[in-house]
Amino acid sequence: MKTLGHLFALLILVVSVSSCAALLGTSNDFLMNIHHGMSREQVLSMLGNPNYRRFDHEMEEWGYEKSIAANPGMTVINISFIDGKVVGMDSFHKHQAVAVPVSPQTDVLMPHPYSSYRPRRLDVMSDRDFQALYNKVKNKPFKDDQLEILSVGVDKRSVTCDQCVRMMSIFTFDDDRLEVLKRMSPNIFDLEHADRIVDSLSFISSEDKARSILGIRR
Structure with a gap:
């Protein structure tokens, strides 16, 4: 009887897996x-x-x-x-993830800041989606609410430097613009255009902070 019970349980498992695969x-x-x-x-x-x-x-x-x-x-x-x-x-x-063995005798070069993982271009937020997010952020009266909506809106979405500059333009002061940059920088796809972000700031000290956030050097 135990053997029959085990066979019945196995049959149910196989049918369940097959159904899932079919779905x-x-x-x-x-x-x-x-x-x-x-x-x-x-x-x-x-x-x-x-x-x-x-x-x-x-x-x-x-x-x-x-x-x-x-x-x-x-x-x-x-x-x-x-x-x-x-x-x-x-x-x-x-x-x-696949583990790749590295010989201890092999010299390992530090990667260029632009070589770190960035979302594929196909994942970049569309102009329509960005405009909707831009309007939601701009229409909120309080900064904390604006930044929270921004964080949710760009989560797992890739953005461009130009989109980042436009979102930063909602705010008047460099400190607030840098806070926007902190939230968007991990998702920026085209860091080769990072100078557009740096140039949008008013003070040299703010420009240096932006480069630090983006992980780039002069």
């Missing part, structure tokens, strides 16, 4: 079925409960990590809602 398929084509204006309920019926959830005022974000049979690692999906409707989606593939 996700062998590629990420199912992402194409997620579109602007979908309801939370429709997203839930397709992807299930999110791995994490966060919200700020009217903006809400759900995050998923899905395993795709054809790809190693995980597919990360971030879906944004306003008033219960999908207004944006971002997805990328997260590869599993």
Whole structure:
């Protein structure tokens, strides 16, 4: 009887795994079925409960990590809602880390500041999405609220130097502009144009602080 019970439990496990694989398929084509204006309920019926959830005022974000049979690692999906409707989606593939042995006799060169990881150009925030975020930040009366909305808005999104300069322009004083830069700098894609950010500041001391935040030298 124990053997029969074990076989039955194994059968249930195999059926469950097969069903899950059928849901996700062998590629990420199912992402194409997620579109602007979908309801939370429709997203839930397709992807299930999110791995994490966060919200700020009217903006809400759900995050998923899905395993795709054809790809190693995980597919990360971030879906944004306003008033219960999908207004944006971002997805990328997260590869599993692979250990690479390094000989102790090998000289290791320090990387150039521009060689650190930056999001792919395809992940750069669109002009439309940036304008929506810009308007939300600008319309808030208090600085703390503005910075909080900014942090949520650029999370896991890549931005350009020009977008950063424009967001900084909302604020009058260099100290506030540098605070904006601190929150956006990890997501800046095109650091080869960092001089545009530095030149937007009023004082030499502020320019030096901006270079320090960006990790660049004169």
